[in-house]
Amino acid sequence: MTIAESPDSAVPDRKKVRAFARSLFGIYTHGALAYMIDLGHRLGLFTAAAHGPATSPELATRAGLDERYVREWLGAMVTAEIMTYDRDAAAYTLPPEHAAALTGPGSKNMGPMAAMVTLLGRNLEGVEEAFRTGGGVPYDAFAPHFTGVMDELNRRPLDELLVEAWLPLAPGLTERLAAGARVADVGCGTGHALAVLGAAFPASTFVGYDLSSEAIGLARAEVADAGLANVSFEVADVSALAPQRPFDVVFAIDAVHDQAAPAEVLRGVHDALTPGGTFVMIDMAASSELSENVGNPFAPWIYSISTLHCMTVSLASGGAGLGAAWGEGLARRMLGEAGFGEVTAHPAPGQGLNLIYVTGRPE
Ligand SMILES: C[S@@+](CC[C@H](N)C(=O)[O-])C[C@H]1O[C@@H](n2cnc3c(N)ncnc32)[C@H](O)[C@@H]1O
CATH class of the missing domain: 1.10.10.10 (Winged helix-like DNA-binding domain superfamily/Winged helix DNA-binding domain)
Structure with missing residues (x-):
């Protein structure tokens, strides 16, 4: 018909x-x-x-x-x-x-979020073309604006919430960081999370990895200005994390769903953790089942930014194209397939758009 x-x-x-x-x-x-x-x-x-x-x-x-x-x-x-x-x-x-x-200056200021709309409009023609031909718009096409927009969006919540409200969701994590741990942040962007953690936990050492040399340059400048000798950054592809660099704790903040090879990244994080090590993954709060996202006021935003950025950057390099709404069900399944143990998912305090997944490498 x-x-x-x-x-x-x-x-x-x-x-x-x-x-x-x-x-x-x-x-x-x-x-x-x-x-x-x-x-x-x-x-x-x-x-x-x-x-x-x-x-x-x-x-x-x-x-x-x-x-x-x-x-x-x-x-x-x-x-x-x-x-x-x-x-x-x-x-x-x-x-x-x-x-x-x-x-x-606080995280309640939603002004910076409007820049995301402007940013997404910049590559509309490229995404339009990708609808016809497949593939996508690569990360480079969003530079340098993307780096600045993400930094401004996440900086304030990280300042206010990371140590006070998010770390306590992982049992024993604050104490572990205070005692001294080796910590990585995969897809760290401009690295502000590690600047915050480095200042709060001087006995720990931190390394951030990102593909973007521009973001890593800004990250290095921030920790140098702050005099944080326990925080360093490397331009690196986290889908090839070296397991010989053992970490006690790994963070991935808004950095898994847009990966070209998310399964490899999760496996790499698992292998780079010491047995008993903790993985904290902050990602979009959505269901993997579309019908369960109907009525979620954040869902149209999540699917839209996914189409216009997160999914397309992954597909641009022949990637999985998980998309920002990959959702809790698929996230749990992929964490399990990567070898992680029990997973708990918490609504991120102060950040309605995010879930905080806490898991780890079994002993
Ligand atoms: C959405 S941004 C999040 C950045 C930062 N974690 C934050 O919360 O502001 C995702 C980051 O992952 C980085 N990225 C994507 N694929 C990567 C890969 N394979 N290896 C390293 N970094 C990657 C991007 O360059 C980008 O900075």
Whole structure:
């Protein structure tokens, strides 16, 4: 039966069509607004607005920007109900509740996340082509922007949550790090997790691996600035981790699902651990079964970033293309196949998008 013959498509309910069209326009509007939020974050407009009500010229002066652009941006912010407008005073206000989610040095500031939308749009044509031909858009095509976006996204949660809220999920891990352990971070990006751990646990030694020489350069600069002699970084492909480098603890933070060879990476981590060693894998919170992701408010985001980045970078090098929504079931199965022991999966405190898997190499 062709689509034209389908009884379901014959008489669409006009009310439902109108409702869906409205919702579709809302999606496009929010897509455009994500760029406006990205601009507001990059240009310091939210921070300037958080200082109190301002007219457009006042806000432009506060932020050091061109008034005409600022006024148009404010139009979008007011009509999107991100800011309010007092016509008599010609004053714009960022309500304190909105400032809490868009400004400040903490992990509650969601401003940096808008840059991910901008980043994903950069390679749309490449992904479009890959839909037709297979393959994908390689990591290099996302550089150098990807490195900076990931760094800004993860830096604040790592500062606030890694030591205080995430490590305690692995029994005995904090004590082990305090006593002195050999630790690796696979797919470490700009290495901020190890900078945080290196400062908190001076008796331990840390090495971070990443394919990106640009990210590793930034990682080295950060730990050199901080004077952390117990943290080092290497440009390396973690699908070929050398088992002769034994580690007591390995972290993989948001770095397994986009691997070209995730099974090899997991096996390599297992083999590089000492018996009794701990593996902490932080990855997207999703089910491996699509129908179980329906109703998960984060799921459309996860599938979208996967199509536009995580899956395509893996497929670009002939990889597995697991995708960001590979999910807990498949993750558990692959960890088991790599030889790991019992796995516990915890919703990541303060990070609704992530699960923290804790497992280890059996004694
Ligand atoms: C999504 S980013 C996460 C980076 C970092 N862990 C963070 O949380 O910000 C994934 C990282 O894995 C790295 N990567 C991907 N495949 C790799 C491989 N085979 N070997 C080493 N690094 C790899 C990428 O270069 C990228 O920096």
